[in-house]
Amino acid sequence: MSINEIQDEIIETFELFDDWEEKYEYIIDLGKKLAGLDDQYKTEDNIIKGCQSVVWLHAHLEGDKVIFEADSQAIIVKGLVSMLLKVLSGHTPDEILNTDLYFIEKTGLSSHLAQTRSNGLASMVKQMKAYALGYKTLLEKQNQS
């Protein structure tokens, strides 16, 4: 599935929810199900700054696709992180870099999350795009040699 197809699927899922409780039950469930990160990756370098709770993000390349793994101390944030991984992980650097993440607005999550927490999430997206840019450069170098 393309990034936008995944986003559309998430938006459709959220349209089924009647109230905030269903929405948050779903997010919490996502958080609980997310495998998380191995302790070796929970390093200071992998911490996303700007979050009220600690979020760790790790990335690696498989072929020409960027694979993201992440974890958080807080379960709701972990659920939101899980959604970001679902949308952005497993795509090429170019796909990730050229994405407009409209699902955050369309699911009403930006309005449900206070500024400080949204900023944390925004920092995470920024970091994911930074990884994509790094891998893009790396792949281009490999192709040249």
Add this chain to the structure above:
Amino acid sequence: MSFDINTLRKDFPILETEISGRKLVYFDNAATTQKPAVVVKALETYYDSYNANIHRGIHYLAEKATAAFEETRKTVRAFLNAASTEEIIFTYGTTDAINLVAYTYGRKFLKEGDEILISTLEHHSNIVPWQMLCEEKGCVLKVIPIDDNGDLILEEFDRLLSEKTKLVSVVHVSNALGTINPVEYIIQKAHEAGAKVLIDGAQACSHIPVDVQQLDADFYVLSAHKLFGPTGTGILYGKKELLLAMPPFRGGGEMIKEVTFEKTTYADLPYKFEAGTPNIADVITFKYALDYFNALDKEGLRRHEHELLDYATEKLEALEGVKIIGKAPQKISVVSFVMENIHPQDIGIILDQQGIAVRTGHHCTQPLMQRFGIPGTARASFAPYNTKEEIDALISGLLKVKKFLA
């Protein structure tokens, strides 16, 4: 005037706000209190009818604005029982006031090897300015530890005090835990050791009476917005002889006597420390907040706040998996707590969905959180307009948090 909660609540229109279809429960008063309608009205009246720049103009509006501005200074003097209005400096807030002292008093009077004593309870704003000073001047920052209840260990304070201690800067009331510190004792002991004392009163002023002369504090700082007043305005009280000896903080208009390109002479107190056009509107408005607060039945108010604290403590302790952080015998109406296996941020988000505003996180006191080995707490902080019914709403909100997350 006796204390009547229903009448009082009517003074704060924001309390009628609905969030996600539920009536707002505002328990983030330690971050900032809500403003009574008289304060909002005063701000509007200022801008609508006598907005002008102060102290220099000779026209009617300027005179009226200047008089109102200085009227606030008189009201603050009386509120703190300072000896003179020359000792009342308007700042942009508590943080600004502490920085003023660090930059002026600190840079002039502290030197290499001198020690500054703070406590584990301090807000970052009473840590970082001193760290910056220490880095520049080679002073040493020492920290009074606390016990598991969140009380200062006074024996350790006594031990840390020496002839090297030049400044003690401690919080009157902890923003994160609510602990009321024995500042009388601290000031007396510090003075015996030859040190000056700054008291951070940001959390204290809306809860306990403050008399700077009786305390014998050298500096006392506070923020208007935690005292039912507007944001962007704070107070530095300083003893006159200290303020006179201190160099100015910022340079510019208002703080000068005479300027030539060769030399500038500075204005007298308190204007020496008030460079530039001050926050006129909010300073003027602050008087209305103080007048409002002064007119409340203080005994009734304190009894009410104590009842809220006791009630919340009892109810929270009855909830399985909830642990209160900060159990000092002398506390203001603040309850900080953690829940087993639930991150404070998750507590905050689920409560927010139910219209309940608490603060979660480290409360700008990261070293204090490290002391307790926790990433942060959820904090409910009460004001006189809060009720037991709202605490019941918090408790049922927390039951929902447990249902969702435990």
